[in-house]
Amino acid sequence: xxxxxxxxxxEFTKGLIKENPVLRLVLGTCPTLAVSTSVVNAxxxxxxxxxxxxxxxxxxxxxxKVIPSKVRIPVYIVxxxxxxxxxxxxxxxxxxxxxxxxxxxxPLIVVNCIILGRAEAFAGKHSVLASAVDGVGMGIxxxxxxxxxxAIREVLGAGxxxxxxxxxxxxxxxxxxxxxxxxxxxxxGSALSPMTVFILAPGGFFTFGLLMACANRLAERSGKPKAxxxxxxxxxxxxxxxxxxxxxxCEDGKEEASA
Amino acid sequence: MTKFKEYFAPTVVxxxxxxxxxxxxxxxxxxxxxxxxQIQYDNEVAARKVVFAAADSxxxxxxxxxxxxxxxxxxxxxxxxxxxCVVTAVTKGYGGDITVMTxxxxxxxxxxxSILDMSETAGxxxxxxxxxxxxxxxGKIAGVTVSKDQPGENAIDALTGAxxxxxxxxxxxxxxxxAAGGVLNG
Amino acid sequence: MTAYxxxxxxxxxxxxxxxxxxxxxxxxxxxxxxLNTALGMSAAVVFVMALATAVTYPINKFLLVKNDLEYxxxxxxxxxxxxxxxLVEIVLxxxxxxxxxxxxxxxxxxxxxxxxxxxxxxxxDEGYNFAQSMFNSVGAGLGFMLAMxxxxxxxxxxxxxxxxxxxxxxxxxxxxxxxxxxxxxxFTGLVEGLLxx
Numbered sequence: 001x002x003x004x005x006x007x008x009x010x011e012f013t014k015g016l017i018k019e020n021p022v023l024r025l026v027l028g029t030c031p032t033l034a035v036s037t038s039v040v041n042a043x044x045x046x047x048x049x050x051x052x053x054x055x056x057x058x059x060x061x062x063x064x065k066v067i068p069s070k071v072r073i074p075v076y077i078v079x080x081x082x083x084x085x086x087x088x089x090x091x092x093x094x095x096x097x098x099x100x101x102x103x104x105x106x107p108l109i110v111v112n113c114i115i116l117g118r119a120e121a122f123a124g125k126h127s128v129l130a131s132a133v134d135g136v137g138m139g140i141x142x143x144x145x146x147x148x149x150x151a152i153r154e155v156l157g158a159g160x161x162x163x164x165x166x167x168x169x170x171x172x173x174x175x176x177x178x179x180x181x182x183x184x185x186x187x188x189g190s191a192l193s194p195m196t197v198f199i200l201a202p203g204g205f206f207t208f209g210l211l212m213a214c215a216n217r218l219a220e221r222s223g224k225p226k227a228x229x230x231x232x233x234x235x236x237x238x239x240x241x242x243x244x245x246x247x248x249x250c251e252d253g254k255e256e257a258s259a
Numbered sequence: 260m261t262k263f264k265e266y267f268a269p270t271v272v273x274x275x276x277x278x279x280x281x282x283x284x285x286x287x288x289x290x291x292x293x294x295x296x297q298i299q300y301d302n303e304v305a306a307r308k309v310v311f312a313a314a315d316s317x318x319x320x321x322x323x324x325x326x327x328x329x330x331x332x333x334x335x336x337x338x339x340x341x342x343x344c345v346v347t348a349v350t351k352g353y354g355g356d357i358t359v360m361t362x363x364x365x366x367x368x369x370x371x372x373s374i375l376d377m378s379e380t381a382g383x384x385x386x387x388x389x390x391x392x393x394x395x396x397x398g399k400i401a402g403v404t405v406s407k408d409q410p411g412e413n414a415i416d417a418l419t420g421a422x423x424x425x426x427x428x429x430x431x432x433x434x435x436x437x438a439a440g441g442v443l444n445g
Numbered sequence: 446m447t448a449y450x451x452x453x454x455x456x457x458x459x460x461x462x463x464x465x466x467x468x469x470x471x472x473x474x475x476x477x478x479x480l481n482t483a484l485g486m487s488a489a490v491v492f493v494m495a496l497a498t499a500v501t502y503p504i505n506k507f508l509l510v511k512n513d514l515e516y517x518x519x520x521x522x523x524x525x526x527x528x529x530x531x532l533v534e535i536v537l538x539x540x541x542x543x544x545x546x547x548x549x550x551x552x553x554x555x556x557x558x559x560x561x562x563x564x565x566x567x568x569x570d571e572g573y574n575f576a577q578s579m580f581n582s583v584g585a586g587l588g589f590m591l592a593m594x595x596x597x598x599x600x601x602x603x604x605x606x607x608x609x610x611x612x613x614x615x616x617x618x619x620x621x622x623x624x625x626x627x628x629x630x631x632f633t634g635l636v637e638g639l640l641x642x
Contacts, residue, residue: 026615029474030559034467037381063276071269075276077527081520082280086287089516093291096298103378104566107519111559113471157382188391196420199382201465202627209619213611280520288516354460355571423637 008133015137021114022145023215028114033204040164042150044098046143052083054135057123061131064124076119084109097167157198159186307345310371311362328438346435352427354378359431363439372396384424401436449580454636456584462560463592464626469560483597489551491586497526498582501565522565527556
């Protein structure tokens with residue numbers, strides 16, 4: 001198996017902006033929309049997904065030479081699902097409030113296309129170190145996009161910022177940072193009231209749309225193509241799609257990611 | 260040999276991966292399960308204190324046969340006399356089950372309400388967790404209504420845009436008061 | 446019976462998987478360009494959701510819960526779904542070619558459709574019995590279909606619109622989705638009102 005030489009720095013930074021999984025590759029849209037109602041939730045989701053992504057990238061990269069290509073998708077799924085379950089149990093035990101807030105979306109990290117997509121497009125073909133770095137970069141990129149969206153939605157929709165911070169800070173002990181629990185920008189009962197629609201479902205789509213427009217504009221400036229759902233009937237799951245695994249129809253999209 | 264590689268190897272690898280994964284999960288579960296249980300227990304104990312601040316200690320939880328009511332815990336004063344009880348009730352909200360804990364004193368009036376678990380819409384139903392909403396119930400007696408349906412002395416104001424959640428919580432509180440009455444008087 | 450009907454209606458309208466719970470967004474955005482592909486995809490989703498529920502419910506009840514292995518739910522469910530989808534694909538290809546041609550190409554995409562795993566996990570979380578689980582799954586699938594069909598209609602209109610340059614492409618699609626989702630919020634309280642719950 002010939003391995004391409006990769007620059008670690010490049011692998012790391014590409015996930016942040018150039019190939020941001022959410023805004024550029026349009027992967028992982030479901031959790032992005034669902035948990036970006038508050039920055040704390042977004043941060044929790046981002047970090048959980050990042051841990052799963054890094055671990056699964058490392059393990060899959062380690063195993064890449066012993067996994068027969070026929071069963072590689074099931075093996076990837078098992079590896080990812082195990083890490084997701086481990087993270088889920090740890091979150092339940094150590095950050096219980098986060099588990100309550102993320103609900104069903106925590107186990108659904110399994111089918112987050114970013115993770116399976118990276119396993120297929122990157123970790124299965126590259127060295128352990130490069131895969132780990134790719135996982136860190138992509139994970140941070142995912143978390144950043146998520147937090148960016150959550151910040152807009154929380155400030156406009158709930159009039160708070162970082163509300164419920166103690167839910168996460170509980171990891172570092174009780175009442176750290178003097179019991180800091182976020183800022184209240186719009187006080188209850190004041191003349192202003194927050195635009196609740198922003199934390200509801202429609203607000204999620206709307207914010208994502210505008211954010212995507214901004215990302216496209218920035219990309220255009222630097223001469224890059226717009227983010228589009230590409231290939232395979234415009235399926236963003238192309239990386240994990242078994243049609244493609246069978247050497248079928250969709251060859252574009254994900255290939256660039258590993259190039 | 261090629262047959263072996265084609266059919267046998269994938270099966271063995273997949274099986275081994277599954278086996279290792281199952282072992283890892285079992286191990287993690289061993290570590291985290293007791294802690295998760297402990298947290299749930301701690302939360303419940305802490306919530307009891309919140310909804311019935313006047314109580315000194317709490318007795319043993321008893322199962323209740325009333326519909327929607329899970330457990331009834333007697334609240335005791337310093338002398339060990341029963342001065343009320345804390346009732347945990349489950350009700351159907353907008354986005355699934357809501358678990359509500361209600362403190363009821365000997366006169367059948369609510370001393371406090373706490374939401375233990377819910378999956379209501381963020382920004383609407385989830386506001387039921389806010390103190391301003393929960394505190395409305397304090398002092399109310401059996402037959403609490405939502406003022407939108409039936410205004411009056413014993414009514415609470417519904418949350419904006421979350422009438423269903425408000426009704427659900429009210430229903431749980433009413434069931435709790437009833438269950439408490441049965442225990443305290445019976 | 447009202448309770449079952451309520452579960453069905455909730456899953457289709459007020460708790461629509463795509464527009465209210467954000468599950469299955471990828472195919473919602475990706476395959477909704479044309480009405481017939483949207484229909485094919487969602488028919489396959491309804492089918493797989495019902496089948497997955499029918500298979501995972503007994504597995505969960507008689508294997509996992511009985512042996513205190515609930516923590517294996519995620520991994521077992523996703524494997525069962527993946528295997529099931531492959532199996533259905535093979536069976537359809539061999540025995541029902543016309544149906545395979547209509548639905549088959551969408552099947553592989555469904556393994557990683559979070560709506561399918563989502564509905565199975567939600568059924569367990571809600572503590573539904575077998576019949577309730579089936580109603581919920583079929584409802585979720587039909588809700589997915591409704592959202593897809595409506596949205597493909599919106600998108601076909603969008604094609605001929607003069608969209609501001611900075612919104613062209615994906616952004617305007619998302620904003621259109623936002624408006625469709627807003628309209629679904631109008632169903633709030635409908636199930637309770639209709640069935641007098």
